[in-house]
Amino acid sequence: MRTLPAAIHVIVLAAFLVMPLAACSSLATRYDIIAEGYGLTPGKITAKGFVLRTYRNAEAHSPEQSLNLYLDGDGRPWRSRTSISLNPTPRQPLMLELMALDPQPSLYLGRPCYFGQEKAPGCSPLLWTSARYSETVVATMAAALEQIFREEKIQKLNLIGYSGGGVIAWLIAERLPQVTRLVTIAANLDVRAWTEHHGYSPLAASLDPSERQPLSAEIEHWHIIGTRDLQVPAKWLDDETQPAIQNAHIMRINSDHRCCWKNYWTEILRRTVASTSY
Template sequence: MPASSYKTLLILAATLLAACTSLTDQAKGFAREHGMRSDAIAGEPFTHQTFYKTGKAVDRLHIYIEGDGRPWLRGHLIADDPTPKTPLALELMARSPYTSLYLGRPCYFGYAKQPPCEPRYWTSARYSEAVVNSLAVAIQQIREPNQKLLLIGYSGGGTLATLLAQRLTGDIKVVTIAANLDTLEWSELHGYWPLSESLNPMVQATPPQLVHTHLAGGHDSVVPLAIIRRFSKQHGGTLREFEDYDHVCCWRENWPDILNNVL
């Protein structure tokens, strides 16, 4: 390889590494600016980044779960680090007045190289049994005895919140935002590789006692409203449609009011 090409590759690799590191640092900086405490907690088998915010007391702990972030680069290259550029669930929590916990997904926020992390856990196995189980173990470590929970999941985080509700005991409520609730239909719709190692909420049993609300945007082209409608028709729960919203707009801007209306 010519020296110039080798040098270019080194520069590119260094740039990509710095970008991944800075995304984690940016999220931690954002958390600090909003008075959150940063910590890490062991699930099984993964380590999870957490951010904790003290606010108004409520009858249940609010737990936020992030979307898929950046599993792919340019649509076909697996990312070295799936940490999102814009962690919308973290931004939603910052706008909430209530005591809340942000529970990071396995291999995100700087843990992508820590065993047993490997790329399948943010691609084909992003909603796998191993991922769901590790999140559940982490929650049980955080949770006080018999504490009520509200799981709030954005996009793929809503997928995980729905799957988690099947594994956690006690008084659990779920709110999903623009969530991928039928992974097979979603993959086929976009022409993506199937999430072959992941669980699909559409074909999982929903606990009959579960109180679940699903928020959907009328202009969402990432997770179309029709997918969430079909899930709600089959599994029940409350469907709330926001005609002018898409996958990103305007959840952040209106979150305090939306949250109060679903509590």
């Protein structure tokens, strides 16, 4: 069998080493292109030493209005059950797609170490695997929001989180007084039960809404679940004494974990964060 010359071996090896970095960069660029197509403006904000990606819609915001904040799912923490992903950024821009349907002033906030920041100082795979809902992640995103509040004099915030982003939204809601509404979509709010159900490794370094005190009754809390969702089964909502969903309005939608949320989003917005602008 013929073998490649040594020089070519070096070139091939270098190409394989560059490929993961190029993939990280191209995925972040892909989001920018998609966002531009929706009329959303990309940006960045630095908090606690981390750089977080943002996207905004074009709606003007005044202090009297509520800002709708969109938080995405966990993306791709693992490539397989035994291999950690080099780039956890979500492959499907579901929350950008939903935000594009929102006529209210809205902001998409990414997580630490996502969108090409995987190798940035302070980042490690721990922050998108076992510690994906950790104090570090939640405090960083809350600090970014507090910075936005100060700069833009925002007084009211509606948190909207999908899947694992719903977990983070819940954890942010308990610490920011500006939060008036929380909307979680297909969110695994009992983290321990979710990992045990799927046979996943315990998220030992993460916070778990099911193990914390219920949210303030002053926060209007909606939990929306797909009746065909196999990732976060709807039957988990039957026990409304769970701390994470106490005082919550429960809405069941004919959807699975990923499919068809866009079909219902305008109506969901109308029912959950309704204002005179809808």
